Structures are given as C-alpha cells and as structure tokens.
Amino acid sequence: MRIPVFAAVAALTVTPLQAETLVVLAPDYFGSSWGPGPAIKDGFEARCDCTLEFRTGDVLPRLMLDGSRLEADAVIGLNTDMTLRARETGLFAHHAQDLSVLTVPVAWEDDTFIPFNWGFTAWVYNNTLLDDAPSSFAELLEREDLNLVWQDPRSSGSGLALMLWVDQVFGEDAEAVWRNLAARTVTVTAGWSESYGMFTSGEANMVLSYTTSPAYHIVAEEDDSISAAIFDEGHYFMAEVAGVLANASNPDLARDFMAYILSEEFQSMIAFVNWSYPSALLREDWPAEMRDLPFPDTAIFLDEVEAEARRSAALDVWLEGMTR
C-alpha cells in the first residue's frame, strides 16, 4: 500500500507540469511594445520551454529597497555606472558563462555581470533642422541658440553617463558647464523616453541619447534626418548588463538565460531591438546600418569603481551648477 500512496502524492506534486517561469527584473522600456522585451521573450521562450516574465520598473532602486525580499531570478538592464552599487547589495550569484566571446571595446572579466549591449552617449539632433551641429562639447557650450532636453543623473542611466562624461572632460570646470547647460535646458526628465519623445515632437533642438539612436529612425522609419553629434573630446562608453540573483528560485534557468544573451541569435538581434551595439559580435557582423553610423574616435570609459568613486562628488557639482 505504501508505494501507491507515495506515487499518488508524487503524482499530485509533479504532474501539474506547468512550464517554469523565469522572472527577470528589467527597466521600464523593456516592457513596452517597442522595447527589446517582446523579442527577447520570444527568442528565449522558443528554446527554454518556459515562460519569461519581465518585471519592469526602476531596477537599481528596487534592488536597494527590496533587498533580500526581492522575488526574481535574474536582472537585466543595469549599466556599468551602477554595477558596483548593485554588486554591493550581495544579491547576485555567479553567471557561470565563458566570456571569451565578448567583443566590447574594454577588457571584461566579471563573474557577476555580463554585458548584453553597449553604446556611447551622444547629443542627437535633426539634421534637416540643424545643419551646423556642434562638433565638440566645447562648441556646444558656446551655442546659445540650441535648447536641450536630457535626463536626471539620479534617475536615469544616460543622465548619469552625461554627468560622468562632463566630469571626465571638464573636471574642475564642470560646475560652470552645468550652469551653462541649465540656461538652455527645456527640461531635465526622470527617464530617457520622455526626453526622446519631447525631442521627436520638436520641443528641443538636441536630446541626450546614444550614437546608435539614428539607426532606429533609419531602419524602423526609413528616415535619415536624425543624427548624433560626434564630439572631439570623445564619448562616454556604457554597457548594459545582466546578472543572476542569488536567491533565484530557478537558478539554472537564469543561467540558461545568461547563455542565451551571449548566443549568436540574441547578439544578431539586439542591435535592432535595443538600438545599440552587440556585445559579443564582431563589428563586421553588425547590421550595415549600425556599422555605417559615425563612430567616435575616442571612447571615455570609467570602470565601475572609478565611476562610483566620482559619482557622489560629481552629483554635488551637478546639483550646485543646476540650482545656482
């Protein structure tokens, strides 16, 4: 009698064979229909026999505020300026992937975070309305005719990148730079989407975005009027990363997701779903529209320790310059 009862119990607990669910914490834009979420979900679900659920919101605040109460398996969409703070929460496990396939332009040895795409921040403009875009940050500061829309470094990855970019290029003079920019700023938005939306509907001459943003307009809208201004001082490098959470209820599936991120399938798709450079694909294999975009001569890269070390002081300078 024992065996059938045992079998019945086992059957009860096992037979409702629901497909497993992988819960991935991601920034807001992943969840929208035009964001990278849907394509990544389809791609991964086709090979995992599972359900991929993006839980979207502000990723870093959620990690910091929820801590060990966080219920998710993996995280995607943090960037290199935030990884130290994320790492220090102690919430992450090893990704267990071989990173030799990476093609990012910086040495990458990290057993916690995997870059899934990268790019350079840049001021983006409409070349039919502005035919003499500045060719350096210094020139931008002299162009009082241009009004700008950009993102708050406290709430946005691209805003943080701009803050560190200015810190690197201008050092001591950063506060004067912010005062200068503040005078021509239409608004500083919390996130990228609102800024970019305001720019595309003509509310500003230039928007803080990425060197790769024009590709979206070229490919998805067959519109080549959007360009990124390439600056002589160089552009700030930023990679977006993914990682596995230590208290994942499904760690194996989370690591499969990391493997998927490095797969050729994901890498050849990401350029056109997240409008950025692939992290594990040689440049000659990039889509032509992405490869042919103007590429900065100089990359400015701060590793996470350096970025974090500068952040607080740079933020003081930013606040000082913006509130004076």
Next chain:
Amino acid sequence: MSDPARQARALALLFGGLVAVWLVMLNFGALGAVAFRAEGLTALRNSDWAAVRFTLLQATLSAGLSVALAIPIARALARRQFFGRGLLITLMGAPFILPTLVAVLGLLAVFGRSGLVNQVFDMLGLSRFNIFGLHGVVLAHVFYNLPLATRILLQGWAGIPSERFRLAAVLGFSPRDTFRQLEAPMLRDLAPGAFLVIFLICLTSFSVALTMGGGPRATTVELAIFQAFRFDFDMGRAAMLALVQFGLCAVAGVIAWRVALPSSLGGGLDRPVQRFDLGGRGLRLRDAALIMAGAAFLLVPLAMVVLRGAPHVAALPPEVWQATGRSLIVALGATAATIAMTLALAHAVLALGGKRGAGLEWLGLAALAASPLVIGTGLFLLIRPLANPRDFALLVTMLVNAGMAMPFALRLILPDLRAELTTQGRLATALGLHGWARLRIVTLPRLRRPLGFAAGLTAALSMGDLGVIMLFAEREGATLPMQLYRLMNAYRQDDAAGAALVLLGASLALFVVFERWGRGRAGT
C-alpha cells in the same frame, strides 16, 4: 444622567480617543521613525537648502498671486449678475477635487511648448516660452488655488450686509469709496487667512514640482524627500529632509491657526446682495473681462484634457483599467475611513467640550499641515524590518489619504453635529435615544448633506492623489495617477491623454455620486 447616556458618552470618548491615538501615531509616530533615522543637519546638501528656499519662494508666490488675482475677480463676481453665474461659482470648486496630474496635462496643453499659447506666439513670430521651472510650478498652483481664493473672498463679500451697500449708495460712494470703506476691511480680515491656507497647501506640493519643475532648480522639499529616498537610497537624508519639512509645516500651521482659517468651502454664494455701486460702462466691461479671463484660465485647460483624451479612451491598455480599479478601491476605502474617523472624533470633541475638546479638534485639523511624504517615509521605515512594504502600498495610501482628508471632513461635519446636539439633543435624550440608534435615527439624517459633501471630497482627493504610492509601489500595484505618471514618463501621450480623462471622470463621478446622495433627503 441615565445609564445609556453615560454609556453613549463613554463610547464616543472611546472611539474618538482611538482616532486621536491613530492620528498621533500617523502624524507623530511616523515622524518619530523618521527622526530616529535622521542624520542631522550636516547630512543635507546645499541643494537641499536650495529646495527649502524654493519651497518657500514658490509657496509665497503661489499664495500671493492667487489671492491678488482673486480679489478683482471675486469683486467683479460679487457685484455682477449674469447668466451662468451660479454654475461658474460651482465650477470654481472643481479644481479642489481635480487630480493634480490632470491639471498638469491640461496646463501643458495650453501653456506647454507646443501648447495653444505658444502656437499663437509662433504665428505672431514671437519666440516660444518654456513652461518648466518656477513659473510652471507657480502657474499650476495658481490654477489650483485661484478658484479657492476667489470662493473664500466671495464669502467675504456675501458677508457684508446689504444695508451697508445701501447706505454707501445714499452717501454717494464711488466704487473706489466702497472699496475703501466696505470691501478693504473685509479683505484685511479674510485675505491673510486665504493666503495662509494656500501657502500651506503649496508647502507640501509634490506632483506639481515633479512634473512641472523641469530639473533640480525647481525642487520642493517634498520632492527632495522622494529623490533622497528613491534615487540616493539615503534614508538618513530623506529622514532629515522630512524633519525639515515637518518644521516648515508646523510653523506655517501654527501661524495659520492663529490668524484663524476662513471657514472655506461654504455654499450659498450665488445670491448677490443688491448693489448700487455698479459704475459706468467702463467698469462693467472691465468686470466682464476679468470674469471671462478667470473662467477661461480655469476652463480651457480642462476642455483640452477632455478633447485630447476622448479619442484615446477606448484604446487604453489594460494596465490603465486595472489601475483604475485599484484607485477606486483606495478611494472608497479612504472615504469610509475618513467618515468613520471624523464622526468618532467629532462626537468626542463635543462630548469633551471646552479646552480639551478644542485640543482634540486641533489634532484632527493638524493633518492640514502634515506632509504625506513624511508620513509615507516613516511608515516605510516602520514596516520594512517586519514585512515587504510593497504589500502595504494600497493600504498605506488609503490611510494616508484618509488622514489628509480628515481636516476638511471635520470642518464640514462638526458645525452641523454641534447644531444637531443643541437643537435635537435634549429631545433625543429625553426620548432615551442613545448610541447607535440615535446615530442612525437622529444624527446621520441631519448630517447627510455635510457627510455627502465630505465623502465626495475625500473620494475625489484620494482618487487623484499621487504621493505616498510613489514610495511604495512599482509597476505592479500602481494606482491610476501613478499609472498616468508612468505613461507621461514613457511619453505615451495618447495613452496619457486617455488615462487623464478617465481619472478626471472617475474623480468627478465619485464626488457627484456622494454629494448627490448627501443632497438626496437633506433636512428631513
């Protein structure tokens, strides 16, 4: 005194006492939790002091402009009779229950970079102006509070006995003399109170600064608390800012208390006394222009919300409807809590009487000076060691909303309850009516009108509130105002326009349903 009477009194004191304890916990307990985490004034950055200065500056400007503009408009309304006057005065109550984000979207549609005014500027070859920053924040606050100020002052005009105007006419006063002799003294009494109420409201401004500030230059303390909490994860600084905010509110609150708040929100303003100082045609034209400008300032943004939103309501994503459902639950819960707490507190105030009753009443009104974000931060810090604060997002929002609506509800209900007690109290006692039976048979029917109005006000305020929820919830569990903010952030303008209209409709519907109920059998 018979036993049931004593029992009823004890019950009133018990429930009122419980409410008082709860209010103390909410207003001061949360503050205690905050103070425990605060790191001292050195934790504050220069920008935080800039936020303090900005908060005071914008509140002063907003209150000053609202009152200054309200004086000529109220004066024009007071001495003119025209078709739709009553309706216009009723509509002037609307901004009070209008969700902030709806107002912001309406104002952006009119004054934004691609709004109506800038389009006209463009056609005239003038350069467009930028709405974001101090002037945007002040504009939104004036939009909100100009009608409130106008209504408060109109009451003042209505309170000037018609005999005086008659006398003034006999004495041959010009409009200017009338102003100096009759109207200016009234304004000296009322305007400071109106200024302080509006100053107090603007002191805790969060969502206006969040959406119209346009950067760190225009950050209120309330917004700085949110940013320290959310962006810097700096609980110590958030707590310190919360203490500063509490200090500001407490000082302003005490001053307002001393100056005596005008008993706002009263009705019966639509019957003007007969006026003889109507002046000539020039004055009539000027009054007409003033009234029309005031009405346009109020109505055009609202019309824009309706016009822009209507085509997009049908295609709204399901999250908006789910958020609407959540917000309705929060609003109804907050309403029930407010009414129950207000009734209990009001009974206790009257049962105690004297100084102690006044003290209890003061506690109920103190929430007027409380900052929702301070309370929210405190509750978050209290809950966090015990459970996941996210699980309490809606409950906390509901309770904080109830606390915020309480001063208004108390002010509406207490006078009628007091009147009920003096007029019906002895008879009811003689008949041996006490406790629940008395509440049901005598009190509630008499209080139906203020109860309905208070319930409508609470429901609408709670429906449109964006504040505490931003500390507690993520994408999941968003209320409708939060969902609307997210759509604005994602620059999904069509969806945002549709959601704004839904929010406007829901707030107005809640108000109208309760208020109608209140009027249903009033005075029986």
